[in-house]
Amino acid sequence: MGGAFAEAESPFDENGEPAAEAAGTEATEAAPAELDTRPLFSDLGLSEPLLRAIDEMGYKHPTPIQAQAIPYVLMGRDVLGVAQTGTGKTASFTLPLLDILSGSRARARMPRSLILEPTRELALQVAENFVMYGKYTKLTHALLIGGESMADQKAALNAGVDVLIATPGRLLDLFERGGLLMTQTRTLVIDEADRMLDMGFIPDVERIVTLLSPNRQTLFFSATMAPEIKRLADAFLQDPKEVTVSRAASVATxxxxxxxxxxxxxxxxxxxxxxxxxxxxxxxxxxxxxxxxxxxxxxxxxxxxxxxxxxxxxxxxxxxxxxxxxxxxxxxxxxxxxxxxxxxxxxxxxxxxxxxxxxxxxxxxxxxxxxxxxxxxxxxxxxxxxxxxxxxxxxxxxxxxxxxxxxxxxxxxxxxxxxxxxxxxxxxxxxxxxxTKSGRDESRSGAAQGAEEKPQRSERRDEQRGERRNERSDRNEPRGDRRNDRAPERNDRNERQDRSNEPRRDRYRQEDLGPAVVGFGDEIPAFMLLPIRRDRRAPDAEPEVxxxxxxxxxxxxx
DNA sequence: AACAAAA
Structure with missing residues (x-):
């Protein structure tokens, strides 16, 4: 699919934000000189075989999310990406993942990385991405999705794959049949997390996460950052680098x-x-x-x-x-x-x-x-x-x-x-x-406190998370002293951690979402910050869009 | 009132 970089030429400035006022006209004209300050793929630290594949496809400039996320992924950091489809999100993890994986080989039944997608079509799209960018690498991938022959997928796994791209159902099914070991999986990508939530996949995802080594790198992407998603990110990620982009304002208009x-x-x-x-x-x-x-x-x-x-x-x-x-x-x-x-x-x-x-x-x-x-x-x-x-x-x-x-x-x-x-x-x-540029407002951030009081997370999960943190801090390389990087005084984090008395929940529904979200940059369209409400009866807040x-x-x- | 995913 050629769409991954379709917006590479779109009017973003070097901060990854839409070049606001000029967007409508510049988008259709020849790129003016000042846009040449955009980053280049060759600046991001990607290896030569990948740069060659990118270059042959005619791409020079990474999209904002690519420019922001790729260096951190290469550093081994966890990444929390807030981005919609069409921002080049997929390549922001496939490219560095290919780089991380090249250099050693996969072993039978032990995939080295796992990408979770909510639908089969999306899984296929990601696989196509690996084919395109992995042209000059020798990495293997397998697609693990329902509706297709399990025998073929098993055979691929047995041969050893570097990248496993899966929908949750088939992955768990195969795991339960013993066709798969995920102890060697060092990179996990959870894509379209908001969609996973909508579709009730979160319990499956949580289960899958427990099958992986805690000593892993996790990349988490979602189009929205509703409170429930934020909580999941907190549970799955370690000191993530947050990367937030939206599509250019001109597109939505x-x-x-x-x-x-x-x-x-x-x-x-x-x-x-x-x-x-x-x-x-x-x-x-x-x-x-x-x-x-x-x-x-x-x-x-x-x-x-x-x-x-x-x-x-x-x-x-x-x-x-x-x-x-x-x-x-x-x-x-x-x-x-x-x-x-x-x-x-x-x-x-x-x-x-x-x-x-x-x-x-x-x-x-x-x-x-x-x-x-x-x-x-x-x-x-x-x-x-x-x-x-x-x-x-x-x-x-x-x-x-x-x-x-x-x-x-x-x-x-x-x-x-x-x-x-x-x-x-x-x-x-x-x-x-x-x-349509007003952005978030203060009243909403006030309401976010209420969201914190909603029942969220099971005891089981908190225990796991605690274990994971401890385990990780014990193994200091290659992740280094990342625990020390974390700002200890962020009390929002501390508040979120104390949920040990809250009731257990194993399914997350939209109607459970709290009324508000805080903490995002001005470039986020306001509708992304709205609580996602599935009950239409009486939204307590007047949505602003x-x-x-x-x-x-x-x-x-x- | 449906949709997605494991049969």
């Missing part, structure tokens, strides 16, 4: 949105009209249900569209091949479930269609975030039926602005279901033109 309200039986027709009336190069079309993915795909195909289906019940080979066809342009439309809403890195999507309004508002943000990448204008149109009103309202509340209503030619616009007291707030005007999904006329990248 170049998504044109629209909401077509039609009767349920008009939805397919409305979608076809929309696709035909737009200049759709390639589009993701999201459905809420797997069977609707199948039906819609068949319907579109019948009407002559170039379409493929993607959801978790399809055979793995079909999932991969369909995604590949979509990426290569062989298929124009990918009808999918939320399996594709996050993480999958498909560069240059012109459109996202929500055939169904997502039930959880934050999924809307993830879905439409697939388009409008790399400074190009994206289009995200949502088809709603009259019963979807509460979900649309939840989205508008989360994003802080209405989705502008749109007419679909030849289809009658429906009315919201009964009691349609849509709060009269300027529907029909798409953007209020308000700047920064993403500007309006069609700001002064901001057309084209």
């Amino acid at each position: 170049t998504i044109v949105t629209g909401l077509a309200l039609v009767d349920e039986h008009d939805k397919r027709k409305a979608l076809r009209k929309l696709i035909r009336s737009e200049e759709v190069q390639n589009a993701l079309i999201f459905c809420n249900r797997k069977r609707d993915v199948d039906m819609l795909h068949k319907s579109l195909t019948k009407h002559g569209f170039s379409s493929g289906p993607l959801h978790g019940d399809l055979a793995q080979s079909l999932r991969f091949s369909t995604l590949e066809k979509f990426k290569s342009g062989e298929i124009q439309l990918l009808v999918c479930s939320d399996v594709a809403a996050r993480g999958i890195d498909i560069g240059g999507l012109s459109h996202v269609f929500n055939f169904d309004v997502p039930i959880h508002a934050e999924d809307y943000v993830h879905r439409i975030g697939r388009t409008g990448r790399a400074g190009r204008t994206g289009h995200a149109y949502t088809i709603a039926s009259p019963e979807d009103r509460p979900f649309v309202e939840a989205i508008e509340k989360l994003t802080g602005k209405p989705i502008p209503p749109m007419e679909v030619e030849g289809i009658e616009t429906a009315e919201w279901a009964e009691g349609s007291t849509r709060r009269g707030r300027g529907r029909g005007k798409s953007s209020d033109g308000r700047s 920064e993403i500007d999904v309006g069609d700001d006329p002064g901001f057309d990248a084209g």
Whole structure:
């Protein structure tokens, strides 16, 4: 996938922050002289075989997260990376990992590093990364995911692999069958931790972590830093270097949105009209249900569209091949479930269609975030039926602005279901033109104290963590005196450690999340700092949101 | 009201 560095040329300054005001114009023009101060891959301490592979792919400048994380990973430090897909996150760990691993060889059934991914597609993407950048190294990797032959995976393990890329279920399954020893695994990457949390994988991840040596390097990545994620990071990481980047502000502002309200039986027709009336190069079309993915795909195909289906019940080979066809342009439309809403890195999507309004508002943000990448204008149109009103309202509340209503030619616009007291707030005007740069606010940080009082972590975990710390400090090389590096006076850390009396929890749910987050740089979009709430009943705080999904006329990248 | 992942 060529997307990893797609934003290498985007308007970040050397601090890894968007070059704020100029972003909209500079993104589309030749790089001015001052951008030449960007770091080079050759400055990061990577070895020659990797630099050669990078160079051959035409990349010169690391993205901000790569520039910030790679030197620390090479030093052996733990890294806590807060970054969304599209920031070059994957290469920020694959590149230094390849460097760390080169120089010695893997032994049978004992992988030397482990990368955990929440979905099979993501695991495959990471594997592709290793193929690309590992071109001049002799390292081996194996993909350990469900839905494919376990015999092949076992055979690969027996031959010895340097890098194991896995989804949690299959990894544990194989481990329990004795096909795998992780005592030699010295590097652990937990990718997309927020997604793992959403999907209920955290207990599995915790279990896996206990199978590894405490004397390991851990890299932990998440798109958000909700309190629960932060607590996990505290549990898994030792004195991590925190690296935080967001996509350029200009990217988030170049998504044109629209909401077509039609009767349920008009939805397919409305979608076809929309696709035909737009200049759709390639589009993701999201459905809420797997069977609707199948039906819609068949319907579109019948009407002559170039379409493929993607959801978790399809055979793995079909999932991969369909995604590949979509990426290569062989298929124009990918009808999918939320399996594709996050993480999958498909560069240059012109459109996202929500055939169904997502039930959880934050999924809307993830879905439409697939388009409008790399400074190009994206289009995200949502088809709603009259019963979807509460979900649309939840989205508008989360994003802080209405989705502008749109007419679909030849289809009658429906009315919201009964009691349609849509709060009269300027529907029909798409953007209020308000700047979206306010960042976090103090009241929120105050509320964070409350989050600390929520029940969090089991006694078992705290004990483990204690053991791990002790063990580590006993082995001073190669990790050196990292314990001494830690600022002892950080009392937030001390507070978090004392949870021995709290009830045991083995499953983490969104609704358990506390109301607030603190401690991030100004460059984080505010929606990432919002508590993730799955209950829609009565959010106790008025969410504030920064993403500007309006069609700001002064901001057309084209 | 669904989705993801181990069968």
